[in-house]
Amino acid sequence: MFDPLEATLQIGSSGIQAQSKRMRIVTENLANAQTTGKTPGSNPYTRKTISFEDEVDDATGANVVKVSGIDRSRAPYRTEYNPGHPAADEKGYVKLPNVDMLVELADMREASRSYEANLQVVKQARELINMTIDLLRST
Amino acid sequence: MALGAVQLFSLISRHNQWLAARQATLAGNIANANTPGYKALDVEDFNQTLDTLGLSMATTQPAHMTSGATQAPVAVRPEDTWDVTHSGNSVSLEQELLKAGEVNRAYRLNTSIAKAFNRMMLAATKG
Numbered sequence: 001m002f003d004p005l006e007a008t009l010q011i012g013s014s015g016i017q018a019q020s021k022r023m024r025i026v027t028e029n030l031a032n033a034q035t036t037g038k039t040p041g042s043n044p045y046t047r048k049t050i051s052f053e054d055e056v057d058d059a060t061g062a063n064v065v066k067v068s069g070i071d072r073s074r075a076p077y078r079t080e081y082n083p084g085h086p087a088a089d090e091k092g093y094v095k096l097p098n099v100d101m102l103v104e105l106a107d108m109r110e111a112s113r114s115y116e117a118n119l120q121v122v123k124q125a126r127e128l129i130n131m132t133i134d135l136l137r138s139t
Numbered sequence: 140m141a142l143g144a145v146q147l148f149s150l151i152s153r154h155n156q157w158l159a160a161r162q163a164t165l166a167g168n169i170a171n172a173n174t175p176g177y178k179a180l181d182v183e184d185f186n187q188t189l190d191t192l193g194l195s196m197a198t199t200q201p202a203h204m205t206s207g208a209t210q211a212p213v214a215v216r217p218e219d220t221w222d223v224t225h226s227g228n229s230v231s232l233e234q235e236l237l238k239a240g241e242v243n244r245a246y247r248l249n250t251s252i253a254k255a256f257n258r259m260m261l262a263a264t265k266g
Contacts, residue, residue, distance in 0.1 A: 004163035011163065015170030052174040063167035065174055114172050117232045121166045124243050128162060131250045132155070
């Protein structure tokens, strides 16, 4: 039988990993919120999305989370009239990334909240292990 | 007399085993708090598992899996939760952390009782 507390630590770390990846994607989106194409009429940076799925770990039977895929958003690009821009098409419109700052910030908040929750679980599991070890210590 | 104490120790260890399994289940819920379609789980009440603890679920087919990290002494069931999001995820972080706090408190109580009983027995044997 596997130690459930060991499994808890593993699950917690899988959650932390998944949320940090999500944070990375949010940062990439925010950093490239103004990235346009280089040639006339070319596409700008496309927003990345991340999705999760639950997975049963074969070794411990723990119900861990893993990143199931990083895709590109299919939302339409914003356009702006700017004829002098190198990426402007023949009518003078430039395609801008489909990144919405507000959505990204909300996503970031949720990621950091979930990260905290996972961290809290790891902390508590460690506390439980310490309590058990303390049984040996104080006699 | 001694039997009573020994039974208490076994009860404490079984309850702690149950609490550890519950903690693992809650950890799985929290890790999957943003997984679409994930349903929150919880373990069966300790009262119900107390009698059957030690028995494991029958695997009548090779494809049957043991019930996760708990390895069957503690059964897992879908849990009624506070809310279900649009993606079909029913994990509420607040609820899970509240339960984790409960587990922590019960575990501390158990270890304290075990410690106190151990002290008493040692006091009796040392004289």
